[in-house]
Amino acid sequence: MWRSKIRLAAAALTAAMSAGALAGCGIPALGGTDERGAAARAPVPPGADAECAGVPAPDGAKARQLRGMWIATVGGIDWPKGAGRSAAEQKKEFTRLLDTARQMNMNAVFVQIRPNSDAFYDSPLEPWSQWITGTQGKDPGYDVLAFMLKEAHARNLEFHAWFNPYRVSRDDDLKKLSDKSPARRHPEWVRKYGDGLWYDPGIPQVRELATKAVMDVVGKYDIDAVHFDDYFYPYPEGGEFPDQATYKARGAGMDKDDWRRRNVDLLVEDLSRRIHEAKPWVRFGISPFGVWRNKSSDPAGSDTRALQSYDDVYADTRKWIKKGWLDYVTPQLYWPIGDSRADYAELVAWWAEQVKGTDVHLTIGQGAYRVGADSAWKDPAELSRHLTLNAKYPQVNGDVFFSASDIAENRRGFAQRLRDDHYARPALRPAAAGGKAPPPVQDTAARPHGDGDVKVTWRPSEGAAAYAVYRVDGERAACAPVDPAHLIAAVRGGGIIDPSAEPGRTYTYYVTALDRLHHQSAPARGVTVTAPKG
Missing domain, CATH: 2.60.40.10 (Immunoglobulins)
Structure with a gap:
């Protein structure tokens, strides 16, 4: 303790x-x-x-808020810094991040535990993650997820277990994966796209693998929520995702884009049901790309001119909200107020309207990593202004920051500003349905x-x-x-x-x-x- x-x-x-x-x-x-x-x-x-x-x-x-930060493990973005360091060093680094969250009066962490069809726990389905030891499949000598959960809960930080459902590797060489990787055992499930490897979401066994991976953790560990980010079908990288054969075999005459969205819908709907049947107190949330559709494509969309998650990664987040498949949604609104392509103020209002009258909680994904990146983000008060704007919308239940390292670094004093302006006192998390x-x-x-x-x-x-x-x-x-x-x-x-x-x-x-x-x-x-x- x-x-x-x-x-x-x-x-x-x-x-x-x-x-x-x-x-x-x-x-x-x-x-x-x-x-x-x-x-x-x-x-x-x-x-x-x-x-x-x-x-x-x-x-x-009205005072209740979810206040969280993402802890990204892929590539050592936040943790562990330098794969292969001793367990004692890794534990010290992780608890330092949790103490950062407590220092900021945050109450939740979103920790990436399945970044690349691998695991930060002893999985019967997939190998240990390479981001722990430097070698995929190598046992780190301790139960990483159990340790993370214990330390988070000791600080009363809610633990959202973050899974990536379809990403296999950031390298396109299948032979570099562990023999235990499902991608090695089932290369027919895998597609090369961009610089990496992806599972094909149109294959039922792929969806079942992602579901089993999630439910294994739900069953064995005391997590508070299951969390997906914005990676479904991969973001466009020149050329079409190579699933033509799968579509020909399984498309059943549907429009190809609608078929792809249906494939993602099937995973989301089924996982929502299974999670809540297993442990009703475990919530399911998704953090999609911040634009569902532009108004120029759909009258129901936002007044923006940006990539569209509905059309480009086949994620119909708005439908998931209306169907009640999610407990919370955390759109990634990584633009400043007044941005000409995607104005933060416009998008907060749009997302607030989508959850109105539903039991789905809305929290906003904030781009802490962008502070100081360009002229629009040089002012360290930009994110503080976002939270001030959020207060105008009762549907907004809090914020999650990407990512933990940026909060800890406190670049240009932005984290200090957030705490002084908005997080000076602790807050209880919003009460969920049930x-x-x-x-x-x-x-x-x-x-x-x-x-x-x-x-x-x-x-x-x-x-x-x-x-x-x-x-x-x-x-x-x-x-x-x-x-x-x-x-x-x-x-x-x-x-x-x-x-x-x-x-x-x-x-x-x-x-x-x-x-x-x-x-x-x-x-x-x-x-x-x-x-x-x-």
Whole structure:
């Protein structure tokens, strides 16, 4: 369990970032969790906190946000830096990225665990990824995914397992792949295109392989979500994708473009069903290219002049939203406000309209990698302006940044600006459809701890996956509604140490319980304490 004790104060963050890095920061959590994320100690039975019956849960729906970052593993973009480094070095690098997320008051990571028909776990279907050891198929000596999950959950970071369904290799030589690779065993599934190798999405066995790979992880690991990015059929690289023989054999007279879209639809629909049947609390989300179709091609499209995911990679994301196959969608809106081809402001409005009236959550993919890249991105406040604009649309539930290394680098101070302007306090994740709030916790206690800190503990609640801790100045009523603005921590386990309490100051702490889908209980009886003077 992570027990780093670093001040929440903004001065500490500024000092860490001025040193050129975002160090780990947050309120230490106490206690452990089981496979479902529920606290491992004796739970509170349902309805146990009758003393505060009738007190509502903090109504923070507008304040709730998913705040995440992608951790790309292909090519060592974010991690691991330099395949083949020792397990200890790799673990240290990964936890440093997670601490960056915590420092930024983020609450989710999107980690690429199947980049090239390979695996960051011991898979019965595919070889170990080359991006871990430098050699595809070589055992790294530890369960990489289990380690990543444990460390993410210890920091109460939601873990979205990121899969690429069809990409085989960034090299076009099949013989360089491990003997265990399905592409070596079934070369008839593979197509050379551009500089790499791809599975043909029109072959049913290919879709089944991708589905089995996902469901193997869903069944064996305590992930919070399955995540796809924008790679379906490959992006155009001159010439047509070589699936003519597959289309001739399986096209059944359909228009070729419609047939390709149907192939992708079949994978998305089937995976959605299987994931939710296996574990209803595991969500399924996709991060498509930011333009579905231009209005010039379709009146329902956006007022843009860009590549179209519907036509160019055969991904009908709008249909997936309307059909309810997705729990969330995270379009990659990697353009600045006012861009002549694809204006960020236009696209946020368009995507907000698509999810309106559905249960699909909308989060926005933000291009942190673009900061400083050209004249349009020289201003480090550009991404902060994006988040300010998002606040005009109640359908926008948060943001995910590509990628972790850029957040950690804090180029031109853009990450500091984001935290100062938007992420100064922690946030609970938006509640998803299904599930229900656990019963309130009991036996909340607060007492002085160590050098001026306060230790807050509670007895875990049955069915709870995490807990929210609120702090109010002064002595307040034990049973009272809580303003969501007073949230100071969201953790797993049965307690926290609050290092940001000011010595000699009196506070009242309230604790709520949340299920796996972030439904929140009413607050337990508040407890009042005066922080010690050190």
